Amino acid sequence: MTQNSTPRSWVASANGHADFPLQNLPLGVFSNNGSAPRAGVAIGEHIFDLQVALEAGLFDGAARSAVEAMRGGQLNAFFELGSEARVALRSRLLELFSEYSTERGSLEAHGAKLLPLAADCQMHLPARISDYTDFYVGIEHAQNVGKLFRPDNPLLPNYKHVPIGYHGRASTVRVSGTDVRRPKGQTLPAGQTEPVFGPCARLDYELELGIWIGQGNDMGDSIAIGDAAQHIAGFCLLNDWSARDIQAWEYQPLGPFLSKSFITSVSPWVVTAEALEPFRTAQPARPAGDPQPLPYLFDKRDQDGGAFDIELEVLLLTEAMREQNLPAHRLTLSNTRYMYWTVAQMVAHHSVNGCQLQAGDLFGSGTLSGPESGQFGSLLEITEGGKKPIELASGEVRKFLEDGDEIILRARCARDGFASIGFGECRGKVLAAR
């Protein structure tokens, strides 16, 4: 499953593409010219239409079964097939799109029907999401936020034992590009005892890694830590938009609710475990004094290679910046290495009580901040809860997000000797409250 950096594609825009070179081949669901949503693969500036390719007889065996499972414009049944189908499809895609492909001519003959420009397509959610779970495994974020409330004791006693998570709202997960309507709700103004109702005044983003679940488990069964990686279909970027003022007032004792459920954005492309293989890394050693994971959360192979080195970036573009043609302002440059728990540990923990996971379930990692300034994955951390506004090149300042502000998440994997790959963007623009 290791990759070689040299292979190039006859799809010219793929070579050196920031996100989608031949080595990535992420899966997604798209439509164009008013068509029904259908599955495709991103390659360079193009999308490879898998439905057209299937009808053209380009697949057989396990790769054909994989593409057939994508019919209907949702990847759930494909996710359910597991890694064998995914690997077979990837292998065939590498063959088709290699610069040495013997099928280039026949592929090119199909033209834009088989390989439309991504710019001409609209992306959709890749799967029907039955359940969405948001974790809290970014320990630097947990510490940064904890410090705002408990300066002497930022991490709760369970943090280093339990991969903390909670159930999120599945119905409002939306694909990148969907506008974000500012939510209204109850808030308790500082120093007062009676809440007021109105538009959120402390709207924030949260930078997260999204995880798409592949094969699930029956209710009452558990997924062992050693098997957990096999139950992950792929990865995306996730923005867990948060209304901090609503959250502060509502969250005791049962956790965040309306402060999060107005929308959650995900990037459209499912980046596979195979594409991320070169960017696997050992889970950072736990600092001296930290407890070891309980046995159901410990697997040597997972500790040795179950983490990922993925650079994560957040950009802000305001209305004024767009008008002045200013470049987007970087808010965050972080990395998935700041996860205290691996994705395998998240899967093992989630199912250890017999909770049924299903293909197409979505996990969020929780906000992935680094320890340093510039690495914080939310405005809550960057501005210390609004106390330290940031200044923008447009002359504006921001404590939290204003109407018209757009947040752009990006991810990049780079390693010497390997082609870099990215995730594509996860964008969302804030609209005024209704």
Add this chain to the structure above:
Amino acid sequence: MTQNSTPRSWVASANGHADFPLQNLPLGVFSNNGSAPRAGVAIGEHIFDLQVALEAGLFDGAARSAVEAMRGGQLNAFFELGSEARVALRSRLLELFSEYSTERGSLEAHGAKLLPLAADCQMHLPARISDYTDFYVGIEHAQNVGKLFRPDNPLLPNYKHVPIGYHGRASTVRVSGTDVRRPKGQTLPAGQTEPVFGPCARLDYELELGIWIGQGNDMGDSIAIGDAAQHIAGFCLLNDWSARDIQAWEYQPLGPFLSKSFITSVSPWVVTAEALEPFRTAQPARPAGDPQPLPYLFDKRDQDGGAFDIELEVLLLTEAMREQNLPAHRLTLSNTRYMYWTVAQMVAHHSVNGCQLQAGDLFGSGTLSGPESGQFGSLLEITEGGKKPIELASGEVRKFLEDGDEIILRARCARDGFASIGFGECRGKVLAAR
């Protein structure tokens, strides 16, 4: 929409039936003899097979559209049609099954194909549940539980302003009769600082009213309090099985997670708002000093008639009691009047931030305890967290649930001059951990 107590049915077992007289006519999904799940109506000891009735030409107009929407064995599309379709169907059902029905002969000619005995049928979940939300509107429960942790200040400051709720796990909602596998998980033994892993030792039930959502709302829109009742398709009983030891260790800061997600049981029949109409009541006046609801949660008509008078009962049957042929032990006798917020307030609150509700979403009310001993809706309250075990006629004692214990929820609506109706049972038996 008011009912008359006199109408009787030619279906003999319906007259005086504890749950399903002619006045109830709840909807559900069933199968028998290995058939595919399909929609039916409970009447006395029978189920009226709506698919067979449709094919026999028994419906036209809005009633026919209502039944056609149930094809596929899930009620979601029917729920989405709203109250007009539901009322049209009810009206036709009352006509068909009245003792004065002119169609009795032709109905009886179909025999058990049209009206199988419920005892010969298997029930299924009535709808595909996209999202499940559990509220916390039982104020006596909130106070009882709060007292265990904060004796002087049991209710948190937000309780009387916010209909507190949190997202639950949709994938593990199961129909009554499904066994409950004891979950395993992390717990922190009393007085220790390191958690251990093993089967839950403090397994509990929670008595709740379940609410099925009918017509939903688009993301970004809200459902006004005055319209909220129109978005409710019906009601059921819900047991929010809870692992108290897992809950105590995991729930800070994001709320309950694995302590609840192993299973949630619901009764199979959807009792409609029309059937419950005679049992509507005014929302109890808030005690002096309590805040008034914010305007988005206040509607005079809802305050005057948006609450329900439904008696709720919980029974326990242990393995030893079954062996000794002892009757089930009543743990709880409570009522939906102990809800601090109405179901309309729950709907209005849930959608006020633009969160999309969808037909088939399920709400739990939260545990509905009364203020007195005998009215507590969980063992946590009854035994004060295990400190005061209960004694059973079998000679056994219980602090929490043991393997083999079965919990049975029941509900009954009674009012002078009206036929009593019930909800049918919500049962679940505890199996040993795997």
